[in-house]
Amino acid sequence: DGGGLYVWNTDTGVIEEAGFVQDAHALTFSPDGETLAVASGKAIALLDARTRQRLHYLKHTDAVFKMAFSPDSRTLVSSGFDQKGRIWDVKTGGLRHDLGDVGEFHAVWFDFDGKTLVTATNSVSIDFWDLTSGALRHRIDHGPGVVMVAACSPNGTALARAGDDLVDTAVKLIDARTCDIQHVFDLEPQRVQDMRFSLDGSTMASNTED
Numbered sequence: 001d002g003g004g005l006y007v008w009n010t011d012t013g014v015i016e017e018a019g020f021v022q023d024a025h026a027l028t029f030s031p032d033g034e035t036l037a038v039a040s041g042k043a044i045a046l047l048d049a050r051t052r053q054r055l056h057y058l059k060h061t062d063a064v065f066k067m068a069f070s071p072d073s074r075t076l077v078s079s080g081f082d083q084k085g086r087i088w089d090v091k092t093g094g095l096r097h098d099l100g101d102v103g104e105f106h107a108v109w110f111d112f113d114g115k116t117l118v119t120a121t122n123s124v125s126i127d128f129w130d131l132t133s134g135a136l137r138h139r140i141d142h143g144p145g146v147v148m149v150a151a152c153s154p155n156g157t158a159l160a161r162a163g164d165d166l167v168d169t170a171v172k173l174i175d176a177r178t179c180d181i182q183h184v185f186d187l188e189p190q191r192v193q194d195m196r197f198s199l200d201g202s203t204m205a206s207n208t209e210d
Contacts, residue, residue, distance in 0.1 A: 005038060007052065026065055030073035035090055037076055039064040044078055046093060056093025060084060068108040075131060077117060079105035085119065087134060097134025102127065107150035109159070111176050118176065120150040120161060128179060138179045152176070153201035160204055162192035171195065171206060 005024060007016045026039035029049060036047045044058040044067065062082035069076055075096070076088040085099035103121035111118055116137065117129040128138040150161045159174040171185040171192060185206075195206040 005052075025063075026067060028067050028069060030069045030076075030090065031071055032073040034073065035069075037067050037069070039067060039078075042080070042082075044076070044088075046076070046090065056090075058086075058088050058093060058095075060086070066105040066108060068110070070110050070131070071114050077105075077108055077119075079108070079119075079121075085121075087117070087129075087131065099129065099134060107152075109152040109156060109176075111156050116176075118152070118159065126150075126159065126161060126174070140174065140179055140181075151195040151197055151204070153197040153204075154199055155201055158182075158197070158201055160195050160197070160206075162195065162206070173204070 009016065023041045024038050028037050029035070034049055035055070036049045038045045038047060042060050042062055042064065044064055045054050046056040046058065047054055058076070058078065060078065060080040060082050061084070062080050064078055064080040066079040067076060069090070074090055076090050078086050078088065081104065083101050083103055085102040085105060086095060087097040087099065088094070089096050102119065105119050105121055107120040109118045110116065111128070115131050117131055118126065119129065120126050126140045127136060129135070130137050150159065152159050157176050159176050160171055161174065162171045172181050173183040173185070174180070175182050191209045192206050193209060195204060197204050
């Protein structure tokens with residue numbers, strides 16, 4: 001019914017117990033290493049990464065399963081089974097924007113300029129959000145099926161998506177700056193299971209079901 005939160009020291013190999021966390025099932029560190037976000041049931045605990053003291057408690061109305069920090073560590077984006085997308089202020093713990101009923105995030109990125117949030121949900125689109133206003137900037141509708149597998153290049157300039165419907169198994173490569181589809185790789189009738197970009201973003205690999 002619950003579990004412990006442990007922090008590993010990679011230099012010494014020492015495991016430190018950070019405390020009891022009810023139903024913890026996801027976690028992520030901020031890029032600056034200062035904050036640890038732990039998804040626990042219907043909420044997210046923001047912890048000081050060094051002391052493990054709780055800084056803020058961010059609430060959803062159902063289980064949270066997807067979280068991502070912005071590159072500057074000032075913003076946290078979350079999604080859960082309540083179908084809500086939310087943008088939080090890490091310093092204050094305040095809700096900056098409620099994106100509404102957007103579905104469950106299967107993938108989340110921050111664009112190359114650090115000002116745009118990109119989400120792939122269990123709907124039929126990839127959405128581009130303005131981080132400052134919370135407004136929807138652009139939407140790419142990709143046809144039948146939902147986005148189940150998605151990847152972003154390390155520099156944030158290219159996106160790749162693949163659906164879960166056998167009607168649409170193609171991998172689509174998208175320019176994150178213009179939102180244009182650059183290439184379509186047809187893998188019919190195989191369904192893509194995972195995709196990854198190389199560190200320089202020049203190559204992408206994917207694997208499919210047998």
